[in-house]
Amino acid sequence: MVLIGIMPAFTFALGTWQLKRLKWKINLIDELEEKLELQPLALPSKINLSVIPEFVFRRVALKGRWDHAHTMLLSPRVREGVHGVHVVTPLVRENGSTVLVDRGFVSKDFVASLDSKREEGEVEVLGMLRTSQYRNRFTPDNDPDNGMWYWVDVEGMANYAGGEEARVQPVFIEQIFEGHAGEANTRLEKGIPIGRAPTVDLRNSHLSYVITWYALSGLTAFMFWRVLKNKQKSPGRRMPRFG
Ligand SMILES: *[C@@H]1O[C@H](CO)[C@@H](O)[C@H](O)[C@H]1NC(C)=O
Ligand SMILES: *[C@@H]1O[C@H](CO)[C@@H](O)[C@H](O)[C@H]1NC(C)=O
Secondary structure, X not given: OHHHHHHHHHHHHHHHHHHHHHHHHHHHHHHHHHHHHXXXXXXXXXXXXXXXXXHOOOEEEEEEEEOHHHOEEEEEEEEOOEXXXXXXXXXXXXXXXXXXXXXXXXXXXXXXXXXHHOOOOOEEEEEEEEXXXXXXXXXXXXXXXHOEEOOOOHHHHHHHOOOHHHOEEEEEEEEEOXXXXXXHHHXXXXXXXXXXXXXXXXXXXXXXXXXXXXXXXXXXXXXXXXXXHXXXXXXXXXXXXXX
């Protein structure tokens, strides 16, 4: 009886807590979206790593040459139902440190021929500053020696690309692709990496938690009310008063 009485209040409190988290998350996403609207930054020649968290989701403009020899393939990746990989290549900046660029998605049919389509010479890249990815317990560990990468481990990737000695900084940028669907298809058919859309892709599951907890609260309150009513009806026994 006590348990049934406590459940509505308990689940209501959880719902309210999730509602707070939801508001916080919406504010955070708004903030990041505003950041994304700002003018692209030109990255300094040497990047102060301790300020990167402040600049996550900022657009950055880069110039340099690809270090194709150290390309890393993140797999498995899926884009609109097509299986493939993400191509991460270090970008050697002429007067600055080397940074890592996720150039985007290539379907698995083109992985073998990536080497024959190397883009040489100076390139300009527009991207978005990111950090290491969240790795869940099902994500296998990266195996750089065998060229197997499953998740973005910025430190590990920078070391693979040569590390500090080779002036590689653990800075990770996702290249932005803003073309329309037709262009994306052309790229897909030719095996040219397709970058990502400039959006804030944070998970926001708080709303579903809010709904679940409040629904449970309503349901258990209803059950509690039913139990109380039945007890009142049963003869010879009176309900003790609550509250
Ligand atoms: C990096 O940025 C932090 C925070 O702004 C600052 O305290 C630190 O002195 C900077 N380091 C260098 C080497 O500029
Ligand atoms: C790099 O530095 C050299 C010499 O200081 C300069 O001539 C060149 O324009 C610089 N390149 C870039 C991309 O800033």
